[in-house]
Amino acid sequence: DTEVTQTPKHLVMGMTNKKSLKCEQHMGHRAMYWYKQKAKKPPELMFVYSYEKLSINESVPSRFSPECPNSSLLNLHLHALQPEDSALYLCASSFGTSRMSETQYFGPGTRLLVL
Amino acid sequence: AQKITQTQPGMFVQEKEAVTLDCTYDTSDPSYGLFWYKQPSSGEMIFLIYQGSYDQQNATEGRYSLNFQKARKSANLVISASQLGDSAMYFCAMREGIGGSTLGRLYFGRGTQLTVWP
Numbered sequence: 555d556t557e558v559t560q561t562p563k564h565l566v567m568g569m570t571n572k573k574s575l576k577c578e579q580h581m582g583h584r585a586m587y588w589y590k591q592k593a594k595k596p597p598e599l600m601f602v603y604s605y606e607k608l609s610i611n612e613s614v615p616s617r618f619s620p621e622c623p624n625s626s627l628l629n630l631h632l633h634a635l636q637p638e639d640s641a642l643y644l645c646a647s648s649f650g651t652s653r654m655s656e657t658q659y660f661g662p663g664t665r666l667l668v669l
Numbered sequence: 670a671q672k673i674t675q676t677q678p679g680m681f682v683q684e685k686e687a688v689t690l691d692c693t694y695d696t697s698d699p700s701y702g703l704f705w706y707k708q709p710s711s712g713e714m715i716f717l718i719y720q721g722s723y724d725q726q727n728a729t730e731g732r733y734s735l736n737f738q739k740a741r742k743s744a745n746l747v748i749s750a751s752q753l754g755d756s757a758m759y760f761c762a763m764r765e766g767i768g769g770s771t772l773g774r775l776y777f778g779r780g781t782q783l784t785v786w787p
Contacts, residue, residue, distance in 0.1 A: 585773050587773065594780075595779070595780075596760055596777035596778065596779055596780055597714070597760075597777060599774060599775070602773050602774070604773070609773075610773070610774065642712050644712075644714060646714070648773060650773075651773035654700060654701065654702035654721055654722075654764055654766055655702055655719060655721055656773070657704065657716050657719060658704075658716070658773070658775060659716060660706075660713060660714035660715070660716075661713065662711065662712060662713040663712040663713060665712065
């Protein structure tokens with residue numbers, strides 16, 4: 555089973571709202587990732603968690619706040635977003651981050667629209 | 670310089686024919702991994718196939734095979750017997766083995782939009 559789940563599937567929010575995206579996996583993976591993807595572009599890495607610790611933050615604005623409460627869960631808290639933050643947000647997981655062959659498995663994504 | 674180059678923005682293939690999607694990469698690291706993902710319009714990125722830089726044989730997974738030419742730094746995806754459901758965006762991606770730990774960073778190409786017609 556290589557399933558990563560993400561909720562919600564769609565989200566519309568105003569610029570003053572606070573919302574959260576949730577990602578879950580039960581594959582025993584110890585690395586989890588957030589990506590942002592604009593239409594017709596490749597995914598852009600935002601954050602990497604390894605063993606529940608943040609290991610990469612790709613200079614993401616502070617209005618995006620990741621959280622990894624345990625090895626199966628990854629959240630992305632959103633606050634005061636801008637319309638240009640509208641995108642598909644993908645979560646992924648892998649067994650780890652140190653071996654070349656470790657495949658990242660992606661969830662179905664959350665389509666976010668900021669009004 | 671771009672680490673992954675996909676020069677075909679769009680490709681068209683007739684059902685049941687084979688198609689090759691091009692990918693070239695740029696790295697000075699002797700240890701790296703190459704991945705192909707499929708992304709249908711629904712949005713999910715689906716892992717297709719992996720090739721390690723030290724792998725002696727080209728990777729195959731069902732109808733997918735990877736034509737790995739190390740000296741040319743190319744890792745083309747071959748899809749045999751195309752199906753209508755293969756219509757999607759295809760991304761080539763690479764991990765490098767810097768310092769024995771890549772921290773999970775994947776470099777993606779810009780993608781190739783494949784359309785399979787009946």
